[in-house]
Amino acid sequence: MDKVRFGIIGIGNIGTVHARYLLAGEITQACLTAVCDNNPDKHAAIRQLVGNDVPIFSEAQALLESGLVDAVIVATPHYDHPALSMMAMRRGIHTLCEKPAGVYTAQVEEMNACARECDVVFGIMYNQRPNPLYQKVKDLIDSGELGEIRRSNWIITNWYRSQSYYNSGGWRATWKGEGGGVLLNQDPHQLDLWQWLVGMPVRLRAFCQFGKHRQIEVEDDVTAYAEYANGATGVFITTVAETPGTNRLEIVGDRGKVVVENGTLQFWRLRESEPAFNARWDQGFGEPECWQVDIPTGPECSDHQKITANFAAAILHHTPLIAPGLEGIRGLTLSNAMHLSTWTDDWVALPFDAQRYLALLQARVASSQEKHVQSRTLDASGSW
Amino acid sequence: MDKVRFGIIGIGNIGTVHARYLLAGEITQACLTAVCDNNPDKHAAIRQLVGNDVPIFSEAQALLESGLVDAVIVATPHYDHPALSMMAMRRGIHTLCEKPAGVYTAQVEEMNACARECDVVFGIMYNQRPNPLYQKVKDLIDSGELGEIRRSNWIITNWYRSQSYYNSGGWRATWKGEGGGVLLNQDPHQLDLWQWLVGMPVRLRAFCQFGKHRQIEVEDDVTAYAEYANGATGVFITTVAETPGTNRLEIVGDRGKVVVENGTLQFWRLRESEPAFNARWDQGFGEPECWQVDIPTGPECSDHQKITANFAAAILHHTPLIAPGLEGIRGLTLSNAMHLSTWTDDWVALPFDAQRYLALLQARVASSQEKHVQSRTLDASGSW
Numbered sequence: 044m045d046k047v048r049f050g051i052i053g054i055g056n057i058g059t060v061h062a063r064y065l066l067a068g069e070i071t072q073a074c075l076t077a078v079c080d081n082n083p084d085k086h087a088a089i090r091q092l093v094g095n096d097v098p099i100f101s102e103a104q105a106l107l108e109s110g111l112v113d114a115v116i117v118a119t120p121h122y123d124h125p126a127l128s129m130m131a132m133r134r135g136i137h138t139l140c141e142k143p144a145g146v147y148t149a150q151v152e153e154m155n156a157c158a159r160e161c162d163v164v165f166g167i168m169y170n171q172r173p174n175p176l177y178q179k180v181k182d183l184i185d186s187g188e189l190g191e192i193r194r195s196n197w198i199i200t201n202w203y204r205s206q207s208y209y210n211s212g213g214w215r216a217t218w219k220g221e222g223g224g225v226l227l228n229q230d231p232h233q234l235d236l237w238q239w240l241v242g243m244p245v246r247l248r249a250f251c252q253f254g255k256h257r258q259i260e261v262e263d264d265v266t267a268y269a270e271y272a273n274g275a276t277g278v279f280i281t282t283v284a285e286t287p288g289t290n291r292l293e294i295v296g297d298r299g300k301v302v303v304e305n306g307t308l309q310f311w312r313l314r315e316s317e318p319a320f321n322a323r324w325d326q327g328f329g330e331p332e333c334w335q336v337d338i339p340t341g342p343e344c345s346d347h348q349k350i351t352a353n354f355a356a357a358i359l360h361h362t363p364l365i366a367p368g369l370e371g372i373r374g375l376t377l378s379n380a381m382h383l384s385t386w387t388d389d390w391v392a393l394p395f396d397a398q399r400y401l402a403l404l405q406a407r408v409a410s411s412q413e414k415h416v417q418s419r420t421l422d423a424s425g426s427w
Numbered sequence: 428m429d430k431v432r433f434g435i436i437g438i439g440n441i442g443t444v445h446a447r448y449l450l451a452g453e454i455t456q457a458c459l460t461a462v463c464d465n466n467p468d469k470h471a472a473i474r475q476l477v478g479n480d481v482p483i484f485s486e487a488q489a490l491l492e493s494g495l496v497d498a499v500i501v502a503t504p505h506y507d508h509p510a511l512s513m514m515a516m517r518r519g520i521h522t523l524c525e526k527p528a529g530v531y532t533a534q535v536e537e538m539n540a541c542a543r544e545c546d547v548v549f550g551i552m553y554n555q556r557p558n559p560l561y562q563k564v565k566d567l568i569d570s571g572e573l574g575e576i577r578r579s580n581w582i583i584t585n586w587y588r589s590q591s592y593y594n595s596g597g598w599r600a601t602w603k604g605e606g607g608g609v610l611l612n613q614d615p616h617q618l619d620l621w622q623w624l625v626g627m628p629v630r631l632r633a634f635c636q637f638g639k640h641r642q643i644e645v646e647d648d649v650t651a652y653a654e655y656a657n658g659a660t661g662v663f664i665t666t667v668a669e670t671p672g673t674n675r676l677e678i679v680g681d682r683g684k685v686v687v688e689n690g691t692l693q694f695w696r697l698r699e700s701e702p703a704f705n706a707r708w709d710q711g712f713g714e715p716e717c718w719q720v721d722i723p724t725g726p727e728c729s730d731h732q733k734i735t736a737n738f739a740a741a742i743l744h745h746t747p748l749i750a751p752g753l754e755g756i757r758g759l760t761l762s763n764a765m766h767l768s769t770w771t772d773d774w775v776a777l778p779f780d781a782q783r784y785l786a787l788l789q790a791r792v793a794s795s796q797e798k799h800v801q802s803r804t805l806d807a808s809g810s811w
Contacts, residue, residue: 193669196582198677205704208711248632250652250660257705266660268634268650276634276650278662285577285679286704286714287695293582295669311671320589320670321641327592327805330670421711 047137047355048076050112052103052127053119054089055080055212056421057141061116062092064348072355073114079106103127107134114139114358116168116351120214121146121221121228125154128368132161139166139354142231144371146222147404148379149397151372158368165368166354171232172239172366173349175341176303180240180294183301183310183338190298190316195241195277201288202229202281209259210414211421216259219411222404224253224261225283226378232345233281234374235366241277241294243373244269246392249381256284260411267381279377299333306343310336431521431739434461434496436487436511437503438473439596440805441525445500446476448732456739463490487511491518498523498742500552500735504598505530505605505612509538512752516545523550523738526615528755530606531788532763533781535756542752549752550738555616556623556749557733559725560687564624564678567685567694567722574682574700579625579661585672586613586665593643594798595805600643603795606788608637608645609667610762616729617665617676618758619750625661625678627757628653630776633765640668644795651765663761683717690727694720 049065051058058078065075078093079100080086086099093099100106107115107130114137117127125145131138138158144167145151158165171177183189202225214220221227226234249267256263263284269277282288291304299312313320313331320331349365356362379400380391386403433449435442442462449459462477463484464470470483477483484490491499491514498521501511509529515522522542528551529535542549555561567573586609598604605611610618633651640647647668653661666672675688683696697704697715704715733749740746763784764775770787 194584194664194666196664198580200578200679203714205708205711205713206706207709211711248634250632250654252658252660255658264660266652266662268652270634274636274639276636276648278650278664280578280580280662282578284701284705285684286697286701287684287717289677289679289684293673295584295673300669300671300673313670317668317670321668322590324589325591327589327595329589330587333671 044113044359045072047073047358048111048113049073050077050079050106050115051075052079052106052115052117054078054085054092055118058116058118059092060347061118061351065351066093069348070352070355072359073351077106077109077111079103103130107131107136113137114164114354117141125150128154128165129157132157132163132165135161135163137164137354137358138368139168139351140368140371141168142235142371143227143375143378144368145375146227147397147401148372148376149401151375152397155369155372164354164357164364166350166357166364167366167368167371168347168350169232169235169366170347170350171236171345173353174343174345176306176308176343177236177240179308179338179340180292180301180303184240184294184296188299188312189294189296189301191273192241192271192275192294192296194275194295195237196293197233197237197278198280198289198291199230199233200280200282200285201290202283203286203288204229204257204283206257208421209257213413213415215414216257216261217411217413218260218404218407220413221261222408223378223382224259224263225281226251226262226265226381229283230281230378231374233279234377235370237277237279238373238377241275242271243376243393244271244277246270246390247377247380247384248390249384251381251385256282260407262382262385265381267384308338308340310338312336428497428743429456431457431742432460432495432497433457434463434490434499435459436463436490436499436501438462438464438469438476439502442500442502443476444731445502445735449735450477453732454736454739456743457735461490461493461495463487487514491515491520497521498548498738501525509534512538512549513541516541516547516549519545519547521548521738521742522752523552523735524752524755525552526619526755527611527759527762528752529759530611531781531785532756532760533785535759536781539753539756548738548741548748550734550741550748551750551752551755552731552734553616553619553750554731554734555620555729557737558727558729560690560692560727561620561624563692563722563724564676564685564687568624568678568680572683572696573678573680573685575657576625576655576659576678576680578659578679579621580677581617581621581662582664582673582675583614583617584664584666584669585674586667587670587672588613588641588667590641592805593641597797597799599798600641600645601795601797602644602788602791604797605645606792607762607766608643608647609665610635610646610649610765613667614665614762615758617663618761619754621661621663622757622761625659626655627760628655628661628777630654630774631761631764631768632774633768635765635769640666644791646766649765651768692722692724694722696720
């Protein structure tokens with residue numbers, strides 16, 4: 044095989060994005076050979092999108108068993124990600140799951156167990172991981188340039204969404220349809236990058252506000268505080284109602300500091316570590332010598348194509364995955380823990396009881412109201 | 428009177444700063460006519476500082492009753508601020524109290540009651556209030572340019588202090604001697620500015636860490652989350668162990684955003700308010716038109732001289748105070764609440780029970796250990 048034949052399950056906002064670049068031939072080792080959407084009302088519009096040569100299925104199983112695809116991108120509403128991914132993996136179809144991996148960790152644990160049993164490539168669409176800015180931050184941390192991590196702070200409030208966005212789909216921003224709000228839909232990239240860069244906390248305390256700015260059931264404003272095994276602390280702040288939003292990540296180690304904001308990376312490096320300076324300094328006031336360093340990075344880039352191309356290369360040539368599917372549970376663990384901390388108005392120690400979370404989620408699902416709105420596909424270009 | 432005759436009670440790090448600019452004649456409407464320090468071992472050094480014409484007292488009462496002063500700056504360790512201020516006010520001496528107003532709100536309530544009874548000018552050394560940057564932020568908020576406040580975030584970690592700083596005085600950073608750490612000693616300006624700009628919260632949840640980075644009893648690392656009556660949220664992050672530290676204040680309203688960092692103010696202004704845009708927008712993705720505005724400000728400046736000159740002008744000409752002494756309780760209320768939230772591992776609603784705080788503080792004071800170190804005066808220039 045010299046090209047991986049891709050199917051896409053779910054042709055909504057993001058499925059449309061994947062279809063377009065695959066159809067445009069932007070990924071040399073991939074082509075689009077089938078799509079699936081369980082809403083027949085959309086098939087005429089999908090036909091316009093994919094042309095006459097790509098079959099359109101209404102049932103995922105039929106697509107997976109058609110013999111037309113080697114791999115699928117699962118781009119449905121979040122709740123269905125694990126079940127559809129497992130359905131694909133069990134049929135030997137390589138699976139690239141959209142974020143989030145699922146809605147609650149119990150279902151993602153099951154998906155991960157399935158992935159370990161199946162001989163397929165399993166990836167997750169964390170298209171911010173290959174962003175050169177975050178790659179460089181990861182490099183600075185892994186190579187010890189920042190020293191031991193002391194504190195992180197991510198203000199990620201540039202996910203502005205108007206009420207009309209929420210009204211574009213009845214499932215959106217409901218407990219039943221989506222299982223969460225900004226944490227589940229907009230923030231999975233940042234939650235993943237946060238843990239990818241500074242690790243998983245040992246406990247956190249979060250303050251989610253539900254339907255504060257928008258007429259939705261789920262959280263639209265969150266502040267979370269996290270503590271790590273080495274004593275480091277972290278803060279994560281997000282909302283959909285701020286404009287102009289902020290996207291500023293600061294990570295402080297005992298040898299330096301890095302800030303990613305406005306598409307640039309700023310790096311300060313201490314000539315000696317803070318503890319070493321503190322141990323020898325006897326003058327009261329004073330700080331170690333610090334260099335502000337211009338460090339080369341590529342321009343900010345979060346193309347989905349990079350993840351899809353890497354995934355195809357993993358299938359064809361065993362190239363290591365940038366975003367292994369098994370790691371999808373980590374960011375979800377953070378968002379589930381933030382809900383749980385708010386619902387219980389208490390600390391959540393990690394790992395938490397996945398069944399307890401599920402029970403509390405299900406109580407909300409039971410009283411969840413689907414919005415009665417006209418479903419429509421929005422142009423999501425530039426929205427991730 | 429054409430010049431206010433000042434005394435200074437307490438000639439430590441900061442009292443020395445006040446003495447220098449008064450002696451240098453930098454404040455045309457003020458002069459230094461007496462000083463007091465209760466440590467006779469320091470009097471020889473103080474004589475070097477103030478020259479032969481300024482009497483040095485060992486007892487505050489003797490200075491206050493000497494007839495030599497119209498006003499005093501109280502620059503002793505924090506616990507003594509209220510008692511010494513009251514002693515001065517009851518003798519008709521105008522009183523400019525160093526920050527913090529005191530260590531616990533119960534004693535500051537008493538001081539404020541005294542101030543209301545005495546016919547003197549009562550100020551507090553909040554020398555960041557006249558800083559042109561914060562003056563402009565205050566102007567933007569008060570004039571409605573930012574709209575209704577939604578969120579604030581202050582990362583104020585550029586208070587680096589080495590262990591040798593803490594070892595410079597036995598009282599420093601002990602519950603008995605200082606009654607707190609970074610919140611009481613370094614952050615009073617930011618805590619005051621925070622409430623001056625965005626108001627007082629209705630409740631907060633704080634995470635103080637005590638003696639985490641330094642061998643001290645009190646907090647050296649704090650993250651606090653606050654909620655306001657209108658639904659706004661805020662985060663305040665501080666530590667003494669980060670280098671290079673950050674000092675970044677972000678305030679978001681429903682008409683714009685302001686960021687103060689690196690001595691500059693950035694201002695973004697929406698052409699229509701976020702709620703107005705949200706109400707009319709029907710296109711899903713999209714944001715209101717936003718202007719990044721270059722707005723003139725004077726250069727950053729936090730000279731104590733401005734507060735002292737304003738205080739003298741208030742005495743001589745009834746000029747309104749930039750920092751009325753009665754407002755000193757607000758920032759202290761925030762820091763007490765942050766301690767209390769940590770000690771009780773719970774929310775603190777404001778106003779809290781001042782006696783409960785005092786009881787919990789006294790329990791810590793009872794087991795507090797003065798450090799056995801050689802006391803010395805450090806050069807504090809540029810440290811505020």
